[in-house]
Amino acid sequence: MNKYATEEVALHNNLQDLWIIIHGNVYDLTLFLPEHPGGEEVLLALAGQDGTECFESIGHSDEAKQLREKFKIGEITNQRSAAQSQITSAVQSETTSADAITADINKSTVNGEDPQKGNISLQVFTYVAIIMYAVIFYYYYHFM
Incomplete structure (x- = not known):
């Protein structure tokens, strides 16, 4: 063999x-x-x-x-x-x-970090910003 x-x-x-x-x-x-x-x-x-x-x-x-x-x-x-x-x-x-990017992702996963954490934070920030804009827009046109 x-x-x-x-x-x-x-x-x-x-x-x-x-x-x-x-x-x-x-x-x-x-x-x-x-x-x-x-x-x-x-x-x-x-x-x-x-x-x-x-x-x-x-x-x-x-x-x-x-x-x-x-x-x-x-x-x-x-x-x-x-x-x-x-x-x-x-x-x-x-x-x-x-390969280097894959290694970084694997390293983050091994260290208990979420490799997509940055993407989630950006999504949350975007949703909050849209909601705030909608509230401001509503109050501006509703009360002015």
Whole structure:
């Protein structure tokens, strides 16, 4: 059985090359992507990552678990080779601004902050301002 480091699996994270880790096993789901009953988006969101928690939370059938085994290509190992370390460094150095935004949102969520708190405050301010304007407008034209 082939052995892969999580950093190596992380490189396979797109429509043309999609690997996912489930229970320490590595699955190449590239060909299964169009057939996935939950849609491609679900698998793409987990591409190159450990999808164990998501897979279990959905409650897949025994048939789905058997089908999954057809796509198994190896297992995860914690050993990292020098080549894998270089690959990991290259991947990490190419972080996009979208990744940075996602990290900020995840960080806010982890710290117990609501990432949409600013949007809610703006909405509340807008509603209060509209109500105040309506009251002023009513009194101005009603009593003048």
